[in-house]
Amino acid sequence: MFIEIEPHSAVPIYLQLANQIMEGVASGGLPPGSPLPSGRSFAADLGMNMHTVNKAYHYLEEKKMIEIIPKKGVFIHPEGIRRATEEEKNRIEQELRPILAEALCLQLEKEELQQMIEQTIRKIQGGSK
Structure with missing residues (x-):
């Protein structure tokens, strides 16, 4: 690694x-x-x-x-990859909130944000940075 x-x-x-x-x-x-x-x-x-x-x-x-x-x-952890609990989903939503607020202040469109998320997921799953 x-x-x-x-x-x-x-x-x-x-x-x-x-x-x-x-x-x-x-x-x-x-x-x-x-x-x-x-x-x-x-x-x-x-x-x-x-x-x-x-x-x-x-x-x-x-x-x-x-x-x-x-x-x-x-x-x-054996359960390092698992389904998120409701508590974990809520925590992630709270952590995303200020990032999304900043993105909206910078006038990023919903489509741009979705594209950024999809691109980042592809990079992580592909193991590249």
Whole structure:
């Protein structure tokens, strides 16, 4: 798995890492049950603080994307790909709301937004950026 961190991005590093792992799951590159490196090992490979990796891992664990099994390791959750619960749907809708509001302020048309979404889904599923 290739991870690319942009240190000067407004997006926190732990979130960049978590988002890229989620993309790996969504693209099929990291199927359920796949092992991930230990926090210490991943941090060393990426040249970042171990606490940053641990923060990303705990964020993903809360979302049921990974499971951390003491003394065994970190794995993509068996239910990493699943149907969203109503609570998860509501959370995603709330997270999309400010993005859509900004898009409307920038006078993006509904068709443009739909095209952007479809293009992004194709990129994720194709594994390209």
